[in-house]
Amino acid sequence: MFEVSVIIPVYNAAEFLEKSVNSAVHFNEVKEIILIEDKSTDNSLELCKKLVSENPKIKLFQHPDKENHGAAASRNLGIEKSTGTFITFLDADDYYLPNRFNSEKKLFEDPKIEGVFGAISIEYITEKGRKEFQSKFSDTTLTTVNYPAEGKEVFKGLLGLTPKVFGTFFHLNALTLRRSSIEAHNLRFNEDLRVHQDSDFIIKLAYHCYLKSGIIDQAVAVRGVHDDNRITKIIKYSHEYNQRQFLLWQSQYDWALHHKVPKQYQKNIYLRYKSFDLSLKSGIKKFFSIILESIKNPKILKTQYRFAYLNR
Structure with a gap:
């Protein structure tokens, strides 16, 4: 019924x-x-x-x-x-x-x-x-x-x-x-x-x-x-916006790991999570974090969220 x-x-x-x-x-x-x-x-x-x-x-x-x-x-x-x-x-x-x-x-x-x-x-x-x-x-x-x-x-x-x-x-x-x-x-x-x-x-x-x-x-x-x-x-790509997006994708990534979601999906979720994680950093720490992450995961520079941290 x-x-x-x-x-x-x-x-x-x-x-x-x-x-x-x-x-x-x-x-x-x-x-x-x-x-x-x-x-x-x-x-x-x-x-x-x-x-x-x-x-x-x-x-x-x-x-x-x-x-x-x-x-x-x-x-x-x-x-x-x-x-x-x-x-x-x-x-x-x-x-x-x-x-x-x-x-x-x-x-x-x-x-x-x-x-x-x-x-x-x-x-x-x-x-x-x-x-x-x-x-x-x-x-x-x-x-x-x-x-x-x-x-x-x-x-x-x-x-x-x-x-x-x-x-x-x-x-x-x-x-x-x-x-x-x-x-x-x-x-x-x-x-x-x-x-x-x-x-x-x-x-x-x-x-x-x-x-x-x-x-x-x-x-x-x-x-x-x-x-x-x-x-x-919320102003798009403001600190508040990035913080809330970070919490969303952190929740998604934790869930994906816990439930052993297939690797291709985990990778996609991780890139979003990491993009907003990097957006919350500042100064020289931000610069080196972006360099290290882009060496480890070059695709992060091609995500639609890259400007959340590269342009701020």
Whole structure:
């Protein structure tokens, strides 16, 4: 049976939360909406309680200590509390479109399919948010991949190892997973990452699970872009940007070693990790570190991330 648990981390989202919840609650496929309130400083908790009182599908949880633990920990708690056969995610300032589960219902008839992903569009909620987003990312109408793919092709595509450019990202809002597959591989979000936990999770997921593209030529969900989006505030290749990318690829590299991921993938992940490691060094130490690393791994000078450290 196609029963979905929708997990929504909630932190200072009172302005958007009701629209987000209402976009999901009406689907027949949605068994439950799990709100994980993460010690908001606005009235999000009161709004969560109101929504729970209005619909039995909606459930509210907080962390045991009722403190703030971040989106990764909130999603992990949501996974633990979920009871649906399938799991989806939704950010509290985003919303689903009416076609959200159109492809899943058919694709999941194939038992080997463990996850389905699609495309999302962008809604600019504030002018400042629009300017910040467009200054850092291409002004595209869809966040999606470039062609249909499944299985290991998805993992290789996310690492940039396919002959055609696959695309480097698809959004959690457009991802549906078999709960049994998440549990079988003990997949969780890295709680040490305050940003990029989604990218980290998706790449690991694509390695361990058989994913297939669903609707990739039109949006199945909408991402709201506004002044408080953390990712848009970071200046590309600034020290903060490089630090956060370093933590992401360090997480990936540690995982690749631990799980004995094939060497060709380990090498690709290592080059990204090392590029941002070098970017955080300075002065003469940085100069000699680049020289030594380029002798050991000449391909590092050809990565798309080389300017993160060579031009600073």
